[in-house]
Amino acid sequence: REHLAVRRADIAAGRPPSVGLLPQAWDVFSLLPSPRALAQVKSFRDFVALLPNERKVKNFETALEDASVLTDWVMPRVQYILTRTFGLGNEQAYLGREGWLYYRSGIEYVTGPSFFMSDEGRQGMQFQVKRHEGRQRDSVKALADFRDQLAQRNIKLLVVPLPVKPMVEPEHFAAGPGAPAAYPVLNNAGYEKWRQLMAEHGLEVFDPCSLIAQRKHATGQSQFLKTDTHWRPETMQAVANAVARHIRSEGLLPQAPPVRYVQRQRQVTHLGDIAEMIKLPPGVQLFQPETVKIKQVFQPDGRPWRPDPQSDVLLLGDSFSNIYSLGGMGWGSGAGFAEHLSLALGRPLDKLVINAGGAYTTRQALARELARGTNRLAGKRLVIYEFAMRELAEGDWKLIRLPWLGVAESVD
Numbered sequence: 001r002e003h004l005a006v007r008r009a010d011i012a013a014g015r016p017p018s019v020g021l022l023p024q025a026w027d028v029f030s031l032l033p034s035p036r037a038l039a040q041v042k043s044f045r046d047f048v049a050l051l052p053n054e055r056k057v058k059n060f061e062t063a064l065e066d067a068s069v070l071t072d073w074v075m076p077r078v079q080y081i082l083t084r085t086f087g088l089g090n091e092q093a094y095l096g097r098e099g100w101l102y103y104r105s106g107i108e109y110v111t112g113p114s115f116f117m118s119d120e121g122r123q124g125m126q127f128q129v130k131r132h133e134g135r136q137r138d139s140v141k142a143l144a145d146f147r148d149q150l151a152q153r154n155i156k157l158l159v160v161p162l163p164v165k166p167m168v169e170p171e172h173f174a175a176g177p178g179a180p181a182a183y184p185v186l187n188n189a190g191y192e193k194w195r196q197l198m199a200e201h202g203l204e205v206f207d208p209c210s211l212i213a214q215r216k217h218a219t220g221q222s223q224f225l226k227t228d229t230h231w232r233p234e235t236m237q238a239v240a241n242a243v244a245r246h247i248r249s250e251g252l253l254p255q256a257p258p259v260r261y262v263q264r265q266r267q268v269t270h271l272g273d274i275a276e277m278i279k280l281p282p283g284v285q286l287f288q289p290e291t292v293k294i295k296q297v298f299q300p301d302g303r304p305w306r307p308d309p310q311s312d313v314l315l316l317g318d319s320f321s322n323i324y325s326l327g328g329m330g331w332g333s334g335a336g337f338a339e340h341l342s343l344a345l346g347r348p349l350d351k352l353v354i355n356a357g358g359a360y361t362t363r364q365a366l367a368r369e370l371a372r373g374t375n376r377l378a379g380k381r382l383v384i385y386e387f388a389m390r391e392l393a394e395g396d397w398k399l400i401r402l403p404w405l406g407v408a409e410s411v412d
Contacts, residue, residue, distance in 0.1 A: 091104065092274075097173070099287055099288060100226055101275055101287065102166055107173070108393070110164075112393065113189065115137070115194075135396035139194070139391070139395065139397040143385070143397075146385070155381060157203070158205075158385070159198070160205075163185060164389055165229060167185050169222055169224050188392065191389070204250070211238065215238055227275040228270075228323075228331075231320065239337075240340035240344050244341060252382050253381055261298065262298040262299075267293055268291070272290065297334060297335065305334060307350045310379060311347065311380075313349045314350045315349060316352050318388060323337075337386065338353065357395070362385075367403060370403050
């Protein structure tokens with residue numbers, strides 16, 4: 001413990017830890033009796049005496065904590081050298097050109113094999129599949145099942161898959177000919193087949209890829225944040241407006257008296273989530289914060305916009321919906337996808353938005369609320385299901401049963 005206190009004092013003073021070597025987690029085996037000691041056991045009491053006592057276990061836990069403190073000091077500084085000198089990221093973040101950063105999962109979605117390829121085929125191509133073992137990969141099956149369950153309640157489903165950053169901004173990662181605005185929207189090799197299957201199953205899809213590509217070509221401006229995984233606020237607003245137009249043109253909602261929401265613009269400066277994934281030492285800044293203008297949405301009486309459980313529209317979404325809505329993400333609040341979709345529709349909107357696991361977490365949360373007796377589907381006529389396209393390749397599209405109100409069912 002004295003050594004641990006010395007190491008912590010070194011770190012607090014900005015010095016490298018000065019005592020001891022780095023223990024390894026596998027040293028836990030040193031707590032176990034040796035084969036020679038086990039060979040000398042003649043009774044159960046002898047065996048019990050060989051087991052590690054509380055003091056030895058506590059000392060081992062202290063050694064692990066000691067190692068963790070040293071690792072917490074060393075790793076960010078190693079990462080700084082790798083990033084500053086060699087232009088390397090880590091297992092989550094890739095470095096592009098001119099300060100652009102990319103999330104590994106998005107790169108793999110674009111460059112990897114078709115998400116319809118079997119795990120055996122992926123192994124043959126030397127792709128890692130262990131982290132996806134046991135998942136339900138058939139998104140069309142899951143979405144059709146979800147659509148059918150909603151239909152039993154007289155509710156329609158609109159699926160809104162959103163492109164990820166490397167699809168729209170590839171020129172900042174991989175060199176190639178032509179002006180940035182001339183790059184097409186890239187996609188996984190299996191996406192066209194997915195769209196075809198969705199149409200064959202009668203599933204309503206709004207794909208904003210062409211809209212975003214047209215915006216990029218027309219403005220010559222990036223559509224995604226430079227050091228973050230998510231879209232810029234202008235891109236998000238344009239897609240919200242387009243989704244609202246699609247809903248009206250397809251007659252997915254009954255007409256209702258419009259609500260006159262109010263917008264107020266403000267400026268936000270923040271460093272993106274991919275920059276934070278690189279985990280540089282405290283106070284070290286290799287990447288510049290980005291400034292954007294968001295438009296917050298307010299009720300006609302001036303109060304901040306809030307989801308309305310009585311609305312006939314429910315948005316299920318992920319971090320793309322939360323990015324300008326959830327203040328904890330650093331890009332402001334009250335100006336997210338739900339707010340701007342409500343503004344564009346001119347009607348209240350309910351939302352169930354969870355940052356991670358867009359393939360199933362919102363459906364699972366909805367099922368749990370129904371099982372507990374909270375009817376989030378009461379009065380609903382339309383459910384909008386937004387998720388990042390990378391979920392088509394890496395998500396777990398498990399089938400989730402929506403229980404009828406108050407019916408106790410297991411929701412895994």
